[in-house]
Amino acid sequence: MDSTQISVAPAGPELSLFLPVLDEEENLRPMHEKIKAALDALGRTAEVIFVDDGSTDRSLAILKEIAAEDPRVRVISLRRNYGQTAAMSAGIDAARGHILIPMDADLQNDPADIKRLLDKLDEGYDVVSGWRKNRQDKLISRKIPSQIANRIISWIGGVPLHDYGCSLKAYRREVIQDVRLYGEMHRFIPIYASWAGARVTEIPVDHHARTMGKSKYGISRTIKVIFDLMTIKFMASYQTKPIYVFGTFGMLAFVASILAGGYAVFMKLANIIGLPQFHADFVETPLPVLCIVMFAISIQFFLMGLLAELLVRTYHESQDKAIYAVREKIGFD
Numbered sequence: 505m506d507s508t509q510i511s512v513a514p515a516g517p518e519l520s521l522f523l524p525v526l527d528e529e530e531n532l533r534p535m536h537e538k539i540k541a542a543l544d545a546l547g548r549t550a551e552v553i554f555v556d557d558g559s560t561d562r563s564l565a566i567l568k569e570i571a572a573e574d575p576r577v578r579v580i581s582l583r584r585n586y587g588q589t590a591a592m593s594a595g596i597d598a599a600r601g602h603i604l605i606p607m608d609a610d611l612q613n614d615p616a617d618i619k620r621l622l623d624k625l626d627e628g629y630d631v632v633s634g635w636r637k638n639r640q641d642k643l644i645s646r647k648i649p650s651q652i653a654n655r656i657i658s659w660i661g662g663v664p665l666h667d668y669g670c671s672l673k674a675y676r677r678e679v680i681q682d683v684r685l686y687g688e689m690h691r692f693i694p695i696y697a698s699w700a701g702a703r704v705t706e707i708p709v710d711h712h713a714r715t716m717g718k719s720k721y722g723i724s725r726t727i728k729v730i731f732d733l734m735t736i737k738f739m740a741s742y743q744t745k746p747i748y749v750f751g752t753f754g755m756l757a758f759v760a761s762i763l764a765g766g767y768a769v770f771m772k773l774a775n776i777i778g779l780p781q782f783h784a785d786f787v788e789t790p791l792p793v794l795c796i797v798m799f800a801i802s803i804q805f806f807l808m809g810l811l812a813e814l815l816v817r818t819y820h821e822s823q824d825k826a827i828y829a830v831r832e833k834i835g836f837d
Contacts, residue, residue: 516600517549517576518548519546519548520550520599520601521552521605521607522555522596522598522599523553523555523609524555524609525557525591526585528610532566532570532609535609542618551600554570554577554580554609555579557585557588557590580594582594589689589690596681602676603625604680605672606671611712613670613711613712616710620707620709621674625676628703629703629704630675630704631673631693631694631703631705632673632707633667633670633673633707634667634673634706634709635667635670635707635708635709636711637709653729654666667706668691668692672709673693675693692736746813747813758798761794762795764795765792765795765799768789768795771791772784772785
């Protein structure tokens with residue numbers, strides 16, 4: 505992602521709201537008014553970061569006007585459309601608050617729910633996820649695929665949430681600041697946070713039907729989510745021990761090679777040991793070729809596993825990055 509890292513101030517605001525924006529010119533001013541009213545009612549210090557993700561309409565111009573009127577508003581303009589995950593990542597990098605709150609800019613999320621998210625955080629949670637319990641979207645193209653995807657994600661990721669696709673969430677800074685996002689993985693941030701030991705929960709939030717502008721996301725993202733889920737499952741189970749998965753496939757290929765080769769030899773000797781019905785020359789069966797191919801594949805898997813182990817160790821040791829996360833230290837200077 506081509507975006508400039510913005511340094512974190514030593515003492516930032518209490519809250520950082522960040523909103524990805526893509527061609528939402530009709531919704532920006534009404535959304536800002538709702539955010540302003542919600543923040544004024546909270547009485548907490550806050551900043552609002554709009555991340556323009558390569559809009560082709562007047563969104564950026566309107567955001568500049570809003571920023572000139574409201575000192576809490578900051579704007580990041582990306583060079584082109586990188587996607588929602590990249591825009592979310594830019595917002596996280598730029599945020600200075602102690603609590604980070606992403607949300608959509610299309611007026612479907614309600615800023616009035618921010619107070620309820622914060623109240624839930626105050627109960628001791630690290631992540632509070634919004635659940636669009638009464639979702640105002642099309643049943644066939646949006647709601648049903650989303651329900652299926654959420655159940656699969658919950659099962660694979662081990663974090664039982666009803667609505668991973670809801671952008672409105674609240675995070676304590678320490679559980680999200682080191683998260684690096686790729687692909688379409690912004691929806692999986694609660695899973696990453698849970699891996700780091702965060703306490704995750706969810707609450708129902710309001711969801712409004714879109715009245716202006718067009719949705720930029722549809723059922724076509726399902727394929728991307730499937731690929732991202734494969735990555736999530738791999739990272740959840742084998743992030744620090746990739747040799748286990750590569751070695752398993754390598755061992756299966758090696759066993760298949762031994763079985764194919766052994767049976768080929770048995771067929772070659774069958775006539776000698778008195779079993780002519782099983783007799784076959786090597787040229788009459790694909791088993792010798794299968795034996796060689798599976799043996800070569802097993803060697804490749806073993807070598808890939810060793811290479812992955814080297815990469816994992818380089819990743820952690822070069823950054824002095826631990827493979828664990830500490831929640832609290834007591835009695836240390």
